[in-house]
Amino acid sequence: MSEVKKIAIIAGDGIGPEVVAEAEKVLKRTEELFGYKFETEHGLFGGIAIDEKGTPLPQETLDICKSADAVLLGAVGGPKWDNNPKELRPETGLLGIRKALGLFSNIRPANVFDCLKEASTLKPEVLEGTDLIVVRELTGGIYFGDKFRRDTENGQEAVDTCAYSESEVERIARQAFEIAQKRRKKLASVDKANVLETSRLWREVVNRIAPEYPDVELEHVLVDNCAMQLLRRPSSFDVIVTENMFGDILSDEAAMLTGSIGMLSSASLGEGSFGLYEPVHGSAPDIAGQGISNPIATILSVALMFRLTFGYEDAAQSIENAVKIVLDAGHRTGDIAVDKSKAIGTTAMGDLIIAAMEKTAVAV
Numbered sequence: 335m336s337e338v339k340k341i342a343i344i345a346g347d348g349i350g351p352e353v354v355a356e357a358e359k360v361l362k363r364t365e366e367l368f369g370y371k372f373e374t375e376h377g378l379f380g381g382i383a384i385d386e387k388g389t390p391l392p393q394e395t396l397d398i399c400k401s402a403d404a405v406l407l408g409a410v411g412g413p414k415w416d417n418n419p420k421e422l423r424p425e426t427g428l429l430g431i432r433k434a435l436g437l438f439s440n441i442r443p444a445n446v447f448d449c450l451k452e453a454s455t456l457k458p459e460v461l462e463g464t465d466l467i468v469v470r471e472l473t474g475g476i477y478f479g480d481k482f483r484r485d486t487e488n489g490q491e492a493v494d495t496c497a498y499s500e501s502e503v504e505r506i507a508r509q510a511f512e513i514a515q516k517r518r519k520k521l522a523s524v525d526k527a528n529v530l531e532t533s534r535l536w537r538e539v540v541n542r543i544a545p546e547y548p549d550v551e552l553e554h555v556l557v558d559n560c561a562m563q564l565l566r567r568p569s570s571f572d573v574i575v576t577e578n579m580f581g582d583i584l585s586d587e588a589a590m591l592t593g594s595i596g597m598l599s600s601a602s603l604g605e606g607s608f609g610l611y612e613p614v615h616g617s618a619p620d621i622a623g624q625g626i627s628n629p630i631a632t633i634l635s636v637a638l639m640f641r642l643t644f645g646y647e648d649a650a651q652s653i654e655n656a657v658k659i660v661l662d663a664g665h666r667t668g669d670i671a672v673d674k675s676k677a678i679g680t681t682a683m684g685d686l687i688i689a690a691m692e693k694t695a696v697a698v
């Protein structure tokens with residue numbers, strides 16, 4: 335009898351509840367097929383928590399997360415809350431939960447499914463062999479620095495500060511080197527060291543520890559060039575490590591190599607096995623409530639949870655293979671469909687994936 339794993343479920347706003355509902359079906363199917371046991375507890379977070387509790391991150395939700403083995407998050411935010419006072423902004427909640435849970439590392443794999451090359455913005459021959467991971471520093475940099483406004487003779491001035499300590503850079507760089515060692519042993523450290531002092535320190539620290547990983551080939555790439563090379567030579571990247579804001583932007587760009595941001599899963603990790611798993615996308619207010627969002631990013635985030643927090647490699651592979659079977663069979667949500675008239679909805683996609691797990695659970 336396997337140990338019961340506690341999972342905090344935070345659906346959030348917009349399409350968050352729609353995609354999380356499909357991921358919860360996958361959790362249930364995994365219990366049935368593999369005998370693993372999950373105990374789930376739901377928490378309010380984001381705009382819905384502002385409406386119901388007056389704060390984006392209620393203490394009760396944080397407690398649910400802290401007492402769990404892992405967290406599954408949908409997405410938060412939306413126009414209703416985006417212009418609230420600072421302390422009520424949804425991103426205060428999102429940044430707050432990452433900091434409070436010590437999740438300094440955000441792992442965002444962009445693996446291209448062969449059958450989805452048609453949906454990518456790039457030509458198939460450029461995409462060939464693309465399989466990369468963005469390792470984004472998650473609790474430092476400009477998103478977490480002091481921000482304020484002041485009056486000047488030219489009107490208001492707004493200030494965002496960006497700070498990184500050596501230890502913050504070192505811990506994320508070490509994790510990226512270790513991930514690279516288990517893959518194709520190539521690490522691109524992305525910064526803006528020709529201009530930014532934080533980037534100069536970033537590069538110094540990465541260079542200082544690089545000799546400890548002699549099997550990893552290290553390149554430094556300036557962020558503007560990286561944004562271009564991701565479209566020009568995506569297959570040459572293996573692991574990309576970068577600071578918070580650059581990683582946020584580059585991973586959305588990398589999403590388009592896979593066909594849609596609705597395909598990109600993520601794991602946010604700290605020192606131990608605890609992790610928060612969420613799709614890279616936001617709450618997509620433009621399509622929320624229509625039942626057309628792509629649940630695959632969230633479902634693949636469950637696979638990451640199984641692999642990285644629980645060590646359930648069999649169940650992780652079963653999910654990933656099930657997604658591949660469904661996509662190979664030609665099923666598409668609107669975001670990845672070339673012929674939009676044939677697109678299926680969120681629930682239909684989730685149902686097809688759990689049905690395919692029947693086959694893949696036997697195969698692994």
Ligand SMILES: NC(=O)C1=CN([C@@H]2O[C@H](COP(=O)(O)OP(=O)(O)OC[C@H]3O[C@@H](n4cnc5c(N)ncnc54)[C@H](O)[C@@H]3O)[C@@H](O)[C@H]2O)C=CC1
Pocket residue numbers: 349353408409410411412413416424425428595596597612613614615616617618619620621626627628629631669
């Ligand atoms: N982790 C989180 O909770 C995040 C929250 N946000 C918040 O989400 C809200 C909307 O932000 P946006 O900039 O519009 O980014 P977004 O990622 O929500 O949407 C960008 C575009 O991608 C599409 N899209 C996103 N996920 C999709 C899916 N699963 N299936 C099909 N299409 C999908 C949307 O329809 C939209 O056209 C904002 O309030 C923002 O602050 C944004 C990013 C991350």
Ligand SMILES: CC(C)CC(=O)C(=O)O
Pocket residue numbers: 425428429477582614
């Ligand atoms: C509040 C933002 C930093 C959310 C976001 O875009 C992300 O984490 O990808």
Ligand SMILES: [Mg+2]
Pocket residue numbers: 582583586614
């Ligand atoms: Mg983002």
